[in-house]
Amino acid sequence: MTFLELRGVGRTVSRPDDRPLVILDGVELVVEVGDRLSIVGRSGSGKSTLLNLLGLLDSPTEGEIFLDDEPTRHFSARRRDVTRGRDVGFIFQQFNLLQGRTALENVMTPLLYDTGSAFWRRRAIASEMLDRVGLGHRLSSTPDRLSGGEQQRVAIARALVRRPRLILADEPTGALDIETGEIVMALLDEIATASDAALVTITHDPAIAALATRRFRLEKGALVDAAAPVLAHEGAPGHPFADPSGSDS
């Protein structure tokens, strides 16, 4: 069942000299419930921009993003925030845990923005979620007392505690060693499967990307099937940003 769809999505920004810079161009993507997607690409290829668009943190300059068949272009800022809190869970490369707060408080944070019974039961729900990621014994530990793997597990628990339909993982193993990375990805996959959430992983690591059932590559601002042959690149420093004027900058 499709719940998120990108149709001809483009994102252009202005350069300091006012010339437009196309970061994403004509992206077509359908995200189904329970999907496992991976997106790879070189640094600066627009992976994070795409992630921001998927997470409603940013809006496309072209095309349209549909959520449950409803175009999000006209969503108010508040509705975007509320939808993001309810339907999207973020996992960041640097974990981005709130410093000074315990693991439990970090996982409780998204539930502070719930308006239902989950708000009042946030401690129990967060404890249970930390238990699921194997950190039931580290509830009171602050991030500076947790290992990298443990911190990422806290981040996973935090991303999933509101049972989002979409998990956006931005280089989730980027700050971890290979073995810990594999453990974290297995855990992420297991919990996402249990909660029927779609998982979109952005990564540099081909091994992590290979874990997904649908694999994509961002190239010159376009999203292509990872199985497609790699385009020859021009080698210009600005690559893979495309210049719509056609001039070689």
Place this chain on the structure above:
Amino acid sequence: MKGLVTAFVGSVIEAWAELRIHRTRVLLSLVGVAVAVCALTSVVALGNIAQQATIETSERSSGRPATLYVSAYTADGSAPPTATMDKTWNEALERYSVHYASRVNQQQVSIQFIDGVSPVNATLVDQPYGTMHRVEVVRGSWFGETDATRLAPALIVNDIFWQRLGSPDLATHPTVSLVGSKPVTAVITGVIAALPYEDQPSMMMLNDSYTRLAEQLATDASYPSYPSYEMWVPPSVSAELTTRLQSDFSASLGEGATAQVNRQDYAAYGDDPFLPIKLMISGVAVLVLLLGALGLVNISLVTVRQRIQEIGIRRSFGATAARVFFAVMMESVVATVAAGVVGVMLSILIVKSPWVEDVISQGVSDIPAFPLDAALLGLAAATVVGAIAGLLPALVAVRVKVIDAIRY
């Protein structure tokens, strides 16, 4: 509604967690606010106490606003016949429905003390005088409605008088002998504090009691007796009533006598005689508070810039701009309210300390309690300062670009 409740509770929880985690910074930033609130509350409280003390002192001597004084004299300087004055006075009270009124006269009465007879100044009044002049009876009670009909007249004496009698317990109905052609036994029913300038015994007696016994008592004939008539009326009608009383008394006393009606209470010469001091106190208080607020704004702004990533993370988990704004604002408000409570408590300790009370109570027999309005003002000021000081950081927090903040 459900969303509003959870949003409010959630914001307070976030604010409290933030304050708990950064307690050192918060404590440091709040020292300034607590001191400012303490200064504000103390200045206002001291001002109010001083003002209240001054008002009460004024009211004890010249009555509460508006007290009208009626006096009359004849061409040869003597007082008009008491019977005529009393009749006109009583008619006026009835005509204008005045309930608080008193004739006031001074006499000298000889009192038999244990160590001999002494002349004592006696203020002759009517029963409402106690309320009109805020007479505070420190022992016993003020004259009752039926005291005028007692065979043994009731006396209210100052504490010098009372101590000279050996400080008797009023429950034993201590008596004293008023010397005259036929001595009169009087009962002391109340004791008042001696005025700051008093060093001799003095007493108060009801006019009607004195009139009944006047012939028996040895009074000093050379003692000047100019009875005055006082009434406590609403300030709004005092001007009109002054004119009417003037006219009534002039008509009643006839030619050859002059009647004067005037106001002598502290509020007689302007709307608010304490306005200049109030303005000065308010000015100082606002300045003190502004300085405290500036310090807080400064620290809050620096802090919010250090928290950009945290704000970005919260936004990514569904915190709306309004929620972030309110949470940052609440941090400031929760903190300053806590500081306000500390500041007000400090202020109470300072203002009610014996040393400060000694300084501000010179010439005042009883110090008013710590003014509640000063404490409330301190807390309100702390809340407002918190809201204002939180406004700027909250605006900065809302303007944080989530995408940049996460990668900050």
